[in-house]
Amino acid sequence: MASRVTIQNLTIVRGxxxxxxxxxxxxxxxxxITGSTLFFTxxxxxxxADADAVISAENSSHTDAAGGVSFIALTHTLTSVEPSTYHYDIQWVDDSGNVKTILKGKLTVEQDITTRTA
Structure with a gap:
């Protein structure tokens, strides 16, 4: 498992x-990371509680598993939350069930201006 948690604050626009x-x-x-799952909360x-998370997503289909490369997709549906600053982390669960937090910080969701999509 990775030995260090990276702290990184993120800013996104609602929706x-x-x-x-x-x-x-x-x-x-x-x-x-073959066989692993990444969890964003x-x-x-x-x-x-995790059940009370404002955004949660996961991915076990990695871009380059052998090279450790993956992503978390946050859809516009998931990001349509109240603009605010939240606590987030990304946990890596390997194919043996070991759990490691690899990224955490503050997630700022800014108010969107345009809300129409068509």
């Missing part, structure tokens, strides 16, 4: 489609 690119590495070398407070 936009966003993709978070992720490279899982250990000591600077990519980690094979954003909450009002860090101690809220």
């Amino acid at each position: 936009d489609d966003e993709t978070i690119l992720i490279t899982v590495s250990q000591n600077g070398s990519p980690v094979d 954003a909450k009002q407070t860090a101690t809220d």
Whole structure:
């Protein structure tokens, strides 16, 4: 498992489609994430239950699993939440069931201006 949690604050616009690119590495070398799942969770407070998350997404179909490259897709439906600042993290669960938080920080959702899509 990766040994360090990266702290990165993110800003998105409410109702936009966003993709978070992720490279899982250990000591600077990519980690094979074949059979792994990445979980994205954003909450009002860090101690809220996962069931109360304002945004949750996961991915087990990686861009380049052998090279540790993946993504989390946040659809416009998922990002249509109240503009605010939330706590988020991304957890990596490997094919043996080991769990490691690899990225965390604040997620700021800004108010959208245009809401029509057609």
